[in-house]
Amino acid sequence: xxxxxxxxxxxxxxxxxxxxxxxxxxxxxxxxxxxxxxxxxxxxxxxxxxxxxxxxxxxxxxxxxxxxxxxxxxxxxxxxxxxxxxxxxxxxxxxxxxxxxxxxxxxxxxxxxxxxxxxxxxxxxxxxxxxxxxxxxxxxxxxxxxxxxxxxxxxxxxxxxxxxxxxxxxxxxxxxxxxxxxxxxxxxxxxxxxxxxxxxxxxxxxxxxxxxxxxxxxxxxxxxxxxxxxxxxxxxxxxxxxxxxxxxxxxxxxxxxxxxxxxxxxxxxxxxxxxxxxxxxxxxxxxxxxxxxxxxxxxxxxxxxxxxxxxxxxxxxxxxxxxxxxxxxxxxxxxxxx
Amino acid sequence: xxxxxxxxxxxxxxxxxxxxxxxxxxxxxxxxxxxxxxxxxxxxxxxxxxxxxxxxxxxxxxxxxxxxxxxxxxxxxxxxxxxxxxxxxxxxxxxxxxxxxxxxxxxxxxxxxxxxxxxxxxxxxxxxxxxxxxxxxxxxxxxxxxxxxxxxxxxxxxxxxxxxxxxxxxxxxxxxxxxxxxxxxxxxxxxxxxxxxxxxxxxxxxxxxxxxxxxxxxxxxxxxxxxxxxxxxxxxxxxxxxxxxxxxxxxxxxxxxxxxxxxxxxxxxxxxxxxxxxxxxxxxxxxxxxxxxxxxxxxxxxxxxxxxxxxxxxxxxxxxxxxxxxxxxxxxxxxxxx
DNA sequence: CTTATTTATGCAATCGATTGCAAAGGTAGT
DNA sequence: ACTACCTTTGCAATCGATTGCATAAATAAG
Numbered sequence: 236x237x238x239x240x241x242x243x244x245x246x247x248x249x250x251x252x253x254x255x256x257x258x259x260x261x262x263x264x265x266x267x268x269x270x271x272x273x274x275x276x277x278x279x280x281x282x283x284x285x286x287x288x289x290x291x292x293x294x295x296x297x298x299x300x301x302x303x304x305x306x307x308x309x310x311x312x313x314x315x316x317x318x319x320x321x322x323x324x325x326x327x328x329x330x331x332x333x334x335x336x337x338x339x340x341x342x343x344x345x346x347x348x349x350x351x352x353x354x355x356x357x358x359x360x361x362x363x364x365x366x367x368x369x370x371x372x373x374x375x376x377x378x379x380x381x382x383x384x385x386x387x388x389x390x391x392x393x394x395x396x397x398x399x400x401x402x403x404x405x406x407x408x409x410x411x412x413x414x415x416x417x418x419x420x421x422x423x424x425x426x427x428x429x430x431x432x433x434x435x436x437x438x439x440x441x442x443x444x445x446x447x448x449x450x451x452x453x454x455x456x457x458x459x460x461x462x463x464x465x466x467x468x469x470x471x472x473x474x475x476x477x478x479x480x481x482x483x484x485x486x487x488x489x490x491x492x493x494x495x496x497x498x499x500x501x502x503x504x505x506x507x508x509x510x511x512x513x514x515x516x517x518x519x520x521x522x523x524x525x526x527x528x529x530x531x532x533x534x535x536x537x538x539x540x541x542x543x544x545x546x547x548x549x550x551x552x553x554x555x556x557x558x559x560x561x562x563x564x565x566x567x568x569x570x571x572x573x
Numbered sequence: 574x575x576x577x578x579x580x581x582x583x584x585x586x587x588x589x590x591x592x593x594x595x596x597x598x599x600x601x602x603x604x605x606x607x608x609x610x611x612x613x614x615x616x617x618x619x620x621x622x623x624x625x626x627x628x629x630x631x632x633x634x635x636x637x638x639x640x641x642x643x644x645x646x647x648x649x650x651x652x653x654x655x656x657x658x659x660x661x662x663x664x665x666x667x668x669x670x671x672x673x674x675x676x677x678x679x680x681x682x683x684x685x686x687x688x689x690x691x692x693x694x695x696x697x698x699x700x701x702x703x704x705x706x707x708x709x710x711x712x713x714x715x716x717x718x719x720x721x722x723x724x725x726x727x728x729x730x731x732x733x734x735x736x737x738x739x740x741x742x743x744x745x746x747x748x749x750x751x752x753x754x755x756x757x758x759x760x761x762x763x764x765x766x767x768x769x770x771x772x773x774x775x776x777x778x779x780x781x782x783x784x785x786x787x788x789x790x791x792x793x794x795x796x797x798x799x800x801x802x803x804x805x806x807x808x809x810x811x812x813x814x815x816x817x818x819x820x821x822x823x824x825x826x827x828x829x830x831x832x833x834x835x836x837x838x839x840x841x842x843x844x845x846x847x848x849x850x851x852x853x854x855x856x857x858x859x860x861x862x863x864x865x866x867x868x869x870x871x872x873x874x875x876x877x878x879x880x881x882x883x884x885x886x887x888x889x890x891x892x893x894x895x896x897x898x899x900x901x902x903x904x905x906x907x908x909x910x911x
Numbered sequence: 912c913t914t915a916t917t918t919a920t921g922c923a924a925t926c927g928a929t930t931g932c933a934a935a936g937g938t939a940g941t
Numbered sequence: 942a943c944t945a946c947c948t949t950t951g952c953a954a955t956c957g958a959t960t961g962c963a964t965a966a967a968t969a970a971g
Contacts, residue, residue, distance in 0.1 A: 243927055243928080245927075253950075255927090255929095256928095256950075256953095257949085257951070259927095260950090267948080267949070267950085269948080269949060269950090272950085286691055287691070287928075288632070289691060289693060290628055290637065290928090293956095294628045294629050294632055294929095294955095294957070296929075299628065309657045310650065312653075315647050315653035316647075318648075318672070319647040319674060322672060322673060322674055326673065333639070334670055335660060335664065336657060336660055347664075350669075352624070353625070354669060355626070355627060518856065519856055519860050523860045523862065581956095593959095594921060594922080595919085595920055595921070596958095597957095597960085598960090605920085606920080607918080628956085629926090630959075631926095632926050632959095633926050633958055634926085634958090634959075635926075
């Protein structure tokens with residue numbers, strides 16, 4: 236079939252013996268061109284297999300119709316479903332999504348953000364890394380008035396839109412649930428204090444306890460990186476305390492799973508000996524035995540909404556819509572582990 | 574900080590009282606420019622906060638430094654880990670990755686491919702949808718000599734590179750394993766015949782059986798879309814046969830999970846009453862009870878390799894490297910379910 | 912000191928589309 | 942028939958970088 240000869244508006248123009256500007260306008264359905272010519276041009280474009288050179292147009296327009304996404308890891312279900320939501324919406328609006336992952340490393344995140352900036356994405360959706368304790372790279376966007384939007388893990392020092400779930404309340408509900416089901420000694424494996432989401436989950440935990448007049452037992456508060464290994468280690472420490480907990484609120488499902496495995500190999504009954512609750516509703520949580528109680532975060536919806544919001548902002552740069560923190564409902568899912 | 578005034582090479586040029594061409598060359602470390610000037614220009618670029626306009630450069634160069642990716646669904650672990658591999662490698666080479674998902678719909682896939690084509694990606698990595706029974710949209714790339722590479726699910730009628738696992742052999746191994754552990758009546762829940770991967774898995778199953786002198790029992794071969802629901806229905810049909818199987822090779826882990834759940838609710842013991850094997854090693858497979866035997870597909874490695882290969886092709890358009898089908902080793906993982 | 916050669920820089924065209932302004936053609940009003 | 946106005950189209954500049962060719966400057970050779 237057709238090989239290299241790439242058709243331009245100039246080819247169309249000379250073929251039709253009209254000017255390139257007319258062709259351009261005709262293709263864009265500009266009312267300044269007569270309907271008749273428009274039809275002719277558009278038909279010819281099809282006949283000759285013309286495809287617009289988006290780069291040239293973008294250069295002129297100063298838009299790339301692209302939004303950048305940075306997440307800690309693409310292969311974590313919560314994030315991939317968020318990306319799925321972003322892509323689905325962006326696609327309907329003709330935006331492209333370019334993705335990159337920070338691997339939870341600040342340096343990599345800085346590089347990703349800088350690259351997206353240099354690639355002139357029209358906006359960026361990001362969930363920051365566990366290490367992110369400064370915001371210079373993010374300022375690149377906010378200072379230059381390029382829309383930036385955080386979801387889930389956000390940077391509190393940057394003014395911008397955010398989409399989060401109510402981690403505080405979720406932490407509260409989880410803990411309240413454990414209390415209600417009769418747990419007396421409730422521990423918590425928390426995530427890095429750098430991230431608000433983990434601080435909030437812990438905050439909810441503390442509030443629920445204090446409201447119930449329960450004090451946090453000695454050594455009942457572990458702070459970890461929430462990996463499989465750290466989770467196991469932390470849980471092991473908890474269970475070797477002189478007075479081990481009978482309920483543990485794990486910072487995420489991964490650590491809850493580690494806990495479950497620890498219980499299995501140490502012949503501890505869940506939830507009889509110790510009740511467990513995780514966070515995120517990873518796909519495996521529903522199918523392990525016993526199935527894991529957890530909090531469902533609407534990843535897809537968050538992504539969808541994020542895309543919606545940032546595209547709105549991209550298309551109304553002048554309109555001063557105030558920044559907003561959108562809190563999505565999360566849902567406590569009680570299963571066999573508690 | 575700095576607001577709108579975007580700096581161009583011309584600004585640098587006039588500031589330094591030299592020509593734009595010199596600035597351009599200096600920034601690209603062209604040896605035709607004296608080291609001294611190069612240093613000066615580069616420093617000035619930093620001072621003035623210059624950032625190259627990639628669009629302008631790309632327009633000239635006719636490269637976008639972008640590779641497009643199309644997968645059925647981003648939120649499936651196999652695919653998200655492949656994307657992760659793609660992104661990791663592409664990133665080291667300065668390529669951007671733009672993703673889109675077909676949702677296993679041919680129409681959506683066609684649109685995605687066309688969009689990527691119009692966006693002038695330098696190459697495309699794709700795993701086709703379950704419905705893809707024609708290749709016109711894919712010809713858009715191959716006919717125009719834009720590198721295209723398939724991974725996992727490929728289109729046999731398009732000449733191109735492919736990265737796959739040995740589905741035939743994997744299917745063979747799974748079945749042989751079931752035979753070896755004593756199963757006499759082995760069924761298979763296969764995927765759409767449109768896709769080679771499923772045909773091959775089935776082929777391996779058949780070969781192993783015939784080699785062992787076992788014939789396929791009546792109704793022992795189900796062909797489905799491999800979803801949760803279809804899997805359950807198919808498995809239910811199998812188990813209600815007059816002579817139900819004592820070993821089932823499920824086309825993927827999802828259907829194997831459906832089977833497992835069916836067994837649970839129907840008090841069938843796995844693997845005593847019926848042994849189960851899945852395919853893909855989804856994250857949940859290791860943690861369900863009983864844990865699922867399955868075949869591990871190296872998603873991340875496939876993606877990494879795919880990116881490596883396609884970038885190589887992008888950068889050597891003229892060099893006629895012959896197309897290749899790269900077969901990656903898969904690994905049978907035997908767990909409790911068999 | 913002149914000519915040949917290398918080194919460093921600049922000019923101007925180019926990539927392909929968009930767009931303000933000008934101009935040509937057509938219609939209408941008086 | 943003349944001016945006024947509207948419709949339709951074209952000219953040429955622009956977006957910001959790259960690059961072949963030409964030129965200027967510096968060095969080497971004779």
